[in-house]
Amino acid sequence: MRKKAYVIQFGGLKVGSHSFEMEVNDEFFEDLDYSEITKADVKAEIEVLKQNNVLTLHFHLTGTVETICDRCGIESSLPIDITEKLVVKHGDVKESTEDIVVLPHGENEVDVSHFLYEFITIAVPPKRIPCEEDDAIECDYDALAKLDSIGTEEEREDSSEDINPIWKDLKKLKFKEN
Numbered sequence: 001m002r003k004k005a006y007v008i009q010f011g012g013l014k015v016g017s018h019s020f021e022m023e024v025n026d027e028f029f030e031d032l033d034y035s036e037i038t039k040a041d042v043k044a045e046i047e048v049l050k051q052n053n054v055l056t057l058h059f060h061l062t063g064t065v066e067t068i069c070d071r072c073g074i075e076s077s078l079p080i081d082i083t084e085k086l087v088v089k090h091g092d093v094k095e096s097t098e099d100i101v102v103l104p105h106g107e108n109e110v111d112v113s114h115f116l117y118e119f120i121t122i123a124v125p126p127k128r129i130p131c132e133e134d135d136a137i138e139c140d141y142d143a144l145a146k147l148d149s150i151g152t153e154e155e156r157e158d159s160s161e162d163i164n165p166i167w168k169d170l171k172k173l174k175f176k177e178n
């Protein structure tokens with residue numbers, strides 16, 4: 001995947017500082033099937049400092065990422081504020097590291113979409129239970145109870161044992177007390 005909006009053409013840039021602005025939104029994540037994040041509203045400001053042989057990129061990402069509560073499935077917005085630095089230079093591509101991009105000689109553009117993806121993914125905690133962190137939002141206990149009963153039924157598929165409806169109701173009560 002190569003999206004023009006995320007490619008910085010630096011060949012024609014003068015030595016000095018240049019500003020770029022990019023949007024990281026739902027569309028950005030649409031093509032990334034492997035992405036756990038699918039919705040975002042993030043502004044990426046990139047300050048590009050061009051020196052003779054080196055390009056230094058300072059990223060500032062602000063906005064929100066939609067996360068889904070791991071427990072009940074409710075969506076909520078997680079604010080992010082990320083600053084990152086990336087150095088771009090020419091040379092042996094194999095010498096690239098996490099924060100140094102080495103491009104083959106003659107290559108005068110750098111696609112930053114992968115880095116934007118990485119910065120955002122790293123900023124969002126892998127185990128997300130936003131309901132718990134935000135007192136204003138409570139887990140959707142009805143959805144939880146449903147999920148739980150589905151899980152229980154699947155687990156018990158092999159046995160002929162029926163789930164006692166009273167037991168289900170007790171489970172719901174238990175969740176409400178949490």
Ligand SMILES: [Zn+2]
Pocket residue numbers: 069070071072073074129130131132138139140
């Ligand atoms: Zn929840």
